[in-house]
Amino acid sequence: MTGRTHDLAAFTALGYVVATQPIPTISLATGLVAFTANMIGGLAPDIDQPTADLWRRLPVGTLLGKLLAPILGGHRFISHSILGIILFGAFTKFLLNQMSAVLIVDMSVVWWSFMIGYISHLVMDTFTKEGVPWLFPIPIRFGIPPLKIFRITTGGVLEKSFVFPGLIILNIYLYYNYYSQFLSFLKHFVK
Ligand SMILES: [Zn+2]
Numbered sequence: 048m049t050g051r052t053h054d055l056a057a058f059t060a061l062g063y064v065v066a067t068q069p070i071p072t073i074s075l076a077t078g079l080v081a082f083t084a085n086m087i088g089g090l091a092p093d094i095d096q097p098t099a100d101l102w103r104r105l106p107v108g109t110l111l112g113k114l115l116a117p118i119l120g121g122h123r124f125i126s127h128s129i130l131g132i133i134l135f136g137a138f139t140k141f142l143l144n145q146m147s148a149v150l151i152v153d154m155s156v157v158w159w160s161f162m163i164g165y166i167s168h169l170v171m172d173t174f175t176k177e178g179v180p181w182l183f184p185i186p187i188r189f190g191i192p193p194l195k196i197f198r199i200t201t202g203g204v205l206e207k208s209f210v211f212p213g214l215i216i217l218n219i220y221l222y223y224n225y226y227s228q229f230l231s232f233l234k235h236f237v238k
Contacts, residue, residue: 048171048210049202050090050100055214056171057089057164062218064163065232066225072235077152081160088164091135092126092172095119127169128183136162174210175199 048056061082064070073081093099097116102108116122125131139161143154173179176198178188190198199205222229 048168048175048199048206050093052206052211052214053089053093053100053168053171054086055211055218056167057085059214059218059221060163060167061085061160062221064159066221066228070232071153071156073153073156077156080150080152081157084157084161085164088161089168091161091165092131092168093122095124095126096122123172123177123180123188125183127172127179128181130183132162132165132169135165171210175201177201 087101090099090101090104093101094112095116096102097109097112099112102112105111119126126135136158140158143158147154169179169181173181173189173191175190176195178190178195178198180187181189192198199210
């Protein structure tokens with residue numbers, strides 16, 4: 048999947064959680080930082096790919112990407128697995144704890160938002176031809192549907208004409224259906 052699709056998928060997953068789960072009252076600053084963390088989480092697993100969108104969006108990103116990719120084992124290895132979710136989750140928690148000294152926001156909300164983006168990335172990649180090694184280091188790549196030929200090619204016609212518009216429709220459905228939840232969430236937003 049392309050970075051654009053991952054962004055939208057992360058946003059959709061976050062919207063779904065806000066609509067269906069009890070959300071604590073948060074400050075506007077927390078909301079904004081959490082939103083950014085969600086986008087970063089949605090791109091973070093591709094940290095193992097020097098050409099990833101995440102790197103291109105950072106100033107010295109391309110260089111950093113080239114240095115980090117071999118350490119993480121190349122594209123779609125450890126960062127695209129349950130083990131990767133745990134490791135990145137722990138690392139992000141540590142990083143946010145350090146930042147909480149200077150950034151006065153609810154870091155647990157920010158962390159959850161990052162993780163929702165991260166997991167949405169792996170779920171989306173599962174629909175692509177390459178599949179996802181969920182059980183790394185067990186070298187099996189899982190995909191939906193199991194037959195590779197029916198899966199999606201990254202950046203292909205199916206992603207652009209079906210997956211991306213499909214996610215937009217899902218968002219419209221979400222906001223239409225859970226309108227009152229979103230409204231009450233926004234009303235209690237700035238506290
Ligand atoms: Zn990926």
